[in-house]
Amino acid sequence: xxxxxxxxxxxxxxxxxxxxxxxxxxxxxxxxxxxxxxxxxxxxxxxxxxxxxxxxxxxxxxxxxxxxxxxxxxxxxxxxxxxxxxxxxxxxxxxxxxxxxxxxxxxxxxxxxxxxxxxxxxxxxxxxxxxxxxxxxxxxxxxxxxxxxxxxxxxxxxxxxxxxx
Amino acid sequence: xxxxxxxxxxxxxxxxxxxxxxxxxxxxxxxxxxxxxxxxxxxxxxxxxxxxxxxxxxxxxxxxxxxxxxxxxxxxxxxxxxxxxxxxxxxxxxxxxxxxxxxxxxxxxxxxxxxxxxxxxxxxxxxxxxxxxxxxxxxxxxxxxxxxxxxxxxxxxxxxxxxxxxxxxxxxxxxxxxxxxxxxxxxxxxxxxxxxxxxxxxxxxxxxxxxxxxxxxxxxxxxxxxxxxxxxxxxxxxxxxxxxxxxxxxxxxxxxxxxxxxxxxxxxxxxxxxxxxxxxxxxxxxxxxxxxxxxxxxxxxxxxxxxxxxxxxxxxxxxxxxxxxxx
Numbered sequence: 265x266x267x268x269x270x271x272x273x274x275x276x277x278x279x280x281x282x283x284x285x286x287x288x289x290x291x292x293x294x295x296x297x298x299x300x301x302x303x304x305x306x307x308x309x310x311x312x313x314x315x316x317x318x319x320x321x322x323x324x325x326x327x328x329x330x331x332x333x334x335x336x337x338x339x340x341x342x343x344x345x346x347x348x349x350x351x352x353x354x355x356x357x358x359x360x361x362x363x364x365x366x367x368x369x370x371x372x373x374x375x376x377x378x379x380x381x382x383x384x385x386x387x388x389x390x391x392x393x394x395x396x397x398x399x400x401x402x403x404x405x406x407x408x409x410x411x412x413x414x415x416x417x418x419x420x421x422x423x424x425x426x427x428x429x
Numbered sequence: 430x431x432x433x434x435x436x437x438x439x440x441x442x443x444x445x446x447x448x449x450x451x452x453x454x455x456x457x458x459x460x461x462x463x464x465x466x467x468x469x470x471x472x473x474x475x476x477x478x479x480x481x482x483x484x485x486x487x488x489x490x491x492x493x494x495x496x497x498x499x500x501x502x503x504x505x506x507x508x509x510x511x512x513x514x515x516x517x518x519x520x521x522x523x524x525x526x527x528x529x530x531x532x533x534x535x536x537x538x539x540x541x542x543x544x545x546x547x548x549x550x551x552x553x554x555x556x557x558x559x560x561x562x563x564x565x566x567x568x569x570x571x572x573x574x575x576x577x578x579x580x581x582x583x584x585x586x587x588x589x590x591x592x593x594x595x596x597x598x599x600x601x602x603x604x605x606x607x608x609x610x611x612x613x614x615x616x617x618x619x620x621x622x623x624x625x626x627x628x629x630x631x632x633x634x635x636x637x638x639x640x641x642x643x644x645x646x647x648x649x650x651x652x653x654x655x656x657x658x659x660x661x662x663x664x665x666x667x668x669x670x671x672x673x674x675x676x677x678x679x680x681x682x683x684x685x686x687x688x689x690x691x692x693x694x695x696x697x698x699x700x701x702x703x704x705x706x707x708x709x710x711x712x713x714x715x716x717x718x719x720x721x722x723x724x725x726x727x728x729x730x731x732x733x734x735x736x737x738x739x740x741x742x743x744x745x746x747x748x749x750x751x752x753x754x755x756x
Contacts, residue, residue, distance in 0.1 A: 285432050286435030309467060322533045323530050325530045325534065327463075329463075329534065332437075333478060377529075380529075384529070395524075399528020
């Protein structure tokens with residue numbers, strides 16, 4: 265006998281209701297039940313960061329979060345990052361400009377992690393970026409370009425914020 | 430991962446009662462519980478979610494010390510200005526642990542409850558023998574690949590290394606673990622494996638960590654956490670040391686010293702022999718290096734982990750000299 269439960273989620277500003285088993289992770293809810301396949305499944309054990317999403321604005325691992333735990337919280341995935349007219353987020357644009365990927369599988373997780381890293385104030389130097397992005401592995405080894413992209417985006421976002429103040 | 434029923438607790442008392450049921454487990458950040466459930470190591474039938482409970486995530490620092498609620502997140506404690514100012518070793522141990530994603534999820538109570546686990550423990554399909562998983566079944570690490578296993582506090586039943594960082598800093602700084610109606614000194618909260626490696630914490634069914642407190646002290650204010658590992662970040666310690674130091678007004682005589690080790694023992698390892706050998710002595714590199722050798726008194730070499738016997742005292746000495754400003 266399998267328990268099922270109704271979970272109400274808010275994904276990228278949209279309300280969703282899912283009838284799922286309690287053991288379903290947020291990652292599987294996104295990919296298998298909602299068709300949001302931008303969030304990737306790498307190791308499924310919290311070791312690679314490919315499944316990084318934001319919950320209430322903070323980066324977390326969707327593979328180690330139960331969908332039920334995300335009820336009542338705002339979830340943002342890579343699909344929710346671009347502007348309403350499709351204009352890329354500055355971190356997305358920087359990844360393109362700096363060619364910060366090879367195969368691209370880790371990229372959605374890298375970008376979600378980088379957006380939060382900059383917002384946390386942990387992107388002040390290359391050394392700090394490497395430390396605070398260490399939960400996102402890139403098997404292709406695109407790290408130097410990823411660090412350059414995050415640094416560029418951090419500078420741009422900081423300048424934008426200062427101009428707005 | 431086997432299926433389970435899911436219940437969101439309405440209060441801490443309700444959660445504690447619910448968790449006394451057989452095969453029921455509390456869920457906070459979930460970073461260890463879900464990992465071990467996916468590995469088939471932990472098979473809860475009921476999961477009691479406490480992550481939404483209000484009022485258990487306060488972080489307060491005053492002249493007496495720090496109060497950290499059990500549901501405070503690792504990242505929030507690491508970045509707290511009071512913790513960074515009064516207990517730097519705690520902040521440093523936290524930001525050098527896991528990854529920022531995991532630190533945003535994992536709670537302080539859950540961090541203390543994380544299992545002492547080795548690669549054999551996490552892989553029941555390939556290695557059925559594990560005294561921690563199945564008491565009496567044997568230990569695959571003894572005589573196996575044990576480069577990361579413990580040199581201190583081991584038994585014939587288990588040599589798994591305590592993997593955490595935070596508790597090492599808390600052990601050096603004499604923190605207390607609060608379990609609702611009673612409190613336990615951190616050094617007594619973690620148990621040696623002995624003949625019962627499956628029991629790792631001095632906590633009973635029906636109890637739940639509600640908070641930890643850390644007493645303020647000059648040594649806590651002047652503390653540091655040094656962690657060395659095979660890769661620079663997001664890796665368990667090959668060896669680590671939490672050190673707090675207080676110097677006399679002459680600026681060189683050691684008045685108070687706290688030393689604890691991580692990455693080398695079956696529990697967070699207080700090195701009182703090092704402390705006693707150096708208290709009242711001058712902070713002098715050669716004397717510190719000599720005294721630091723006492724940190725590995727009684728260490729056991731299991732074959733792959735012999736390097737830790739040489740590494741750990743060096744880390745202790747470096748951390749003492751760093752904290753004292755003599756490096």
